[in-house]
Amino acid sequence: MNQTRTEVVADGPVIIGGGLAxxxxxxxxxxxxxxxxSAGAISTGTSTGWAQGGVAAAVGPDDSPADHTADTLAAGAGLCDESVVRAITEAGPEAIEWLAAQGTRWDRNPDGSLKLGLEGAHGRRRIVHAGGDGTGAELLRTVVDKARTCESVSLWDHSPATRIVTEDGRVAGVEVSTPAGPVLLRTPAVVLSTGGVGGLYRHTTNPLSSRGQGLALAFRAGAVLRDVEMVQFHPTALDVAIDPMPLVSEAVRGEGAIIVNERGEWVLANPLSARDVVSRAEWAQLQAGHRVFLDARTSPGERFAELFPSINATALTAGLDPTRDLLPVRPAAHYHMGGVLVDLAGRTTVPGLYAAGEVASTGLHGANRLASNSLLEAVVCGRWVAQRLKAELGTDASVPDVAGRHWADEKWHPEEPVIDHLRGIVSTWVGVLRDAEGLQQALEDLLPYVANDTGLVGYLVARAALARTESRGAHTRTDFAGQVEARHTLLSLADLPELAEREAVPA
Ligand SMILES: Cc1cc2nc3c(=O)[nH]c(=O)nc-3n(C[C@H](O)[C@H](O)[C@H](O)COP(=O)(O)OP(=O)(O)OC[C@H]3O[C@@H](n4cnc5c(N)ncnc54)[C@H](O)[C@@H]3O)c2cc1C
Known part of the structure; x- marks a missing residue:
């Protein structure tokens, strides 16, 4: 492999991440x-492709963006930015139309109207879906196909970004590790759309490669991160020894499935409660030595395979028939509400650096994401970043090699043996239930590894979790059960001098 660094100039933006955002x-x-x-092959390594439930949007005749806003604010437990929630929920119906115009085949009723699903903590049926529980695959197919036909888009696969280069405090380029050797792309604008952090944990529904690389890139470039302690655990990951864990969509509970222990006792009265509530109830059962199951045998019962073909196929492969068997489930790291602090144009605190999708913290999700609001945010905010960039850079910027670079090196894997060790530390001390002693232990164990992206991001999540001395939304401290006045946790390099000493930041 040629290790000489190539330097190329792109007047146009460089987008890091090929998911929906x-x-x-x-x-x-x-x-x-x-x-x-894209870090791997285009279409791989995205959470987008795995999404099941759908996209939340106020398109039903009994619904409105105001109702969608109210449900989102209630789930967000005091940390949402109300004006952001209003803006994004109001953009929802148009985003659904835009995706249809790009080629998404939404599930429709015989009269052509959209079929709408119900998910936890939504007061209405407002989940627009495609292919039953195959929404993410259909969305990814849509945007990948469309991007491939756009002459203006140059897709580089197997090309992880390794560093954001700044000069005089603003973005000047991005270093990329390609199978043909390192490349420095000189560009005035970089958009982070690298997805979530679930891969930091042993039990996760995310692609294992989703370990917060975008947060590490942004943090090292000097950007402010917000509320990174807010990690949502999905209560119904299928517990059948598959890593990452297959997800059983909340929509299954929307169709009447309940959560029980091995004695058949209900784990909580309302199985459609918000995810943090269900996860904590399950965690308590697990800690008391019980097992937890999703019981879909009566509802949706015989309709299961028709409504949820992908989940049904996964369950059958694991030897479970949802119409006859209880499905073993447990909480698993699923979604990151925290992220790189941005405004509605996706601007971070570093000029020239933008972020959209799960890596960003817009203020939509607060302390707890309402189900199916993340795909909505990814498409709406991804497009808003583009509109801002067009206004700033114009439309005639050039990028090199517009035909794209498609490397066929499927064997290229950046995995390091240390990752498993780091996942163990984060899972043990920074999981569903947290306390000061455990978080201090996590910081001590992770500090030697902060030169590694996974070690750094794990450290930052633990640091923010230690700073939040209350229980709010997805963040539960067993030593601080109550809530104090709502405030954000902000982290930047300037606040954490111990990291500079540990080579977390390139000299
Ligand atoms: C199993 C599952 C089910 C879900 N179901 C739903 C749902 O029903 N509704 C909903 O709204 N949300 C759902 N979510 C959440 C939602 O899918 C994600 O929040 C959303 O898809 C994130 O999109 P994104 O574009 O931000 O990131 P992703 O789709 O995760 O894409 C990230 C991209 O970044 C690339 N990347 C990462 N690091 C680098 C790097 N250093 N250099 C280059 N590229 C990099 C990856 O290769 C990938 O292309 C689900 C998530 C999971 C895991």
Missing amino acids: GLSCAIELSPARCIVL
Whole structure:
């Protein structure tokens, strides 16, 4: 492999991440040119492709963005930015139409109206879906196909970004590790759309490669991160020794399934409670030595395979028939509400650095994401970043090699043996229930590893969790059960001098 660094100049933006947020941004940028970097092959390693439930949008006749806003604020437990919630929920119906115009085949009723699912803590049926529980696959197919046909989009696969280069405090480029050797892309604008952090944990529904690389890139470039302690655990990951764990969508409970222990006792009265409530109830059962199951045998019962074909297929592969068997489940790290602090144009605190999708903290989710609001945010905010970039950079910027670079090196894997060790530390001390002693232990154990992205991001989540001395939304401290006045946890390099000494930041 040639290790000489190539330097290339791109006047147009470089988008890091080829999920729904990154590719919506790239498509919306057209005809302005851009480069999209994907850590693996395009279409792999995204949470987008795995989404089941759908996209929340107030499109039903009995619904309104105001009702959607109210449900989102209630779930967010005091940390949402209300004006952001209003803006994004109001953009929902148009986003559904935009995706349809790009080619998404939404599930529809015979009269052509959209079929709407119900999920936890939504007061209405407002989950727009495709292919039953195959929404994510259909969305990813849509944006990948569209991006491939956009002459303005240059897709670079197997090309993880390794460093954001700044000069005089603003973005000047991005270093990329390609199978053909390192490349420095000089660009005035970088968009982070790298997804979530679930891979930091032993039990997760995310691709294992989702370990917060975008947070590490942004933090090292000097950006402020917000509320990174807020990790949502999904209460119904299928507990059948598969890593990452297959998800059983909340929509199954929307169709009447209940959560029970091995004695058949209900684990909580309302199985459609918010995710943190269900996860804590399950955690308590597990800690008391019980097992936890999803019981879908009566409802949706015989309709299971028709309504949830993907989940049904996964269960059958694991030897479980949802119409006859209880499905073993447990909480698993699923979604990151915290992220890189941005405004509604996706601007971070570093000029030239933007973020959209799960890596960003817009203020939509607060302390707890309402189900199916994340795909909505990814598509809406990905496009808003593009509109801002077009206004700032114009539409005639050039990027090199617009035909794209498709490397066929499927064997290229950046995995390190240390990752498993780090996942163990984060899972043990920074999980569903946290306390000061455990978080201090996590910080001590992770500090030697902060030069590694996974070690750094685990450290930052633990640091923020220690700073939040209350229980709110997805963050539960057993030593601080109550709530104090709502405030955000902000982290930046300047606040954490111990990291500079540990080479967390390149000299
Ligand atoms: C199993 C599952 C089910 C879900 N169901 C739903 C649902 O029903 N509704 C809903 O709203 N949300 C759902 N979510 C959440 C939702 O899917 C994600 O929040 C959303 O897809 C995130 O999109 P994204 O574009 O931000 O990131 P992703 O889709 O995760 O894409 C991240 C991209 O970044 C790339 N990348 C990462 N690091 C680098 C790097 N250093 N260099 C280059 N590229 C990099 C990856 O290769 C990938 O292309 C679900 C998530 C999971 C895991």
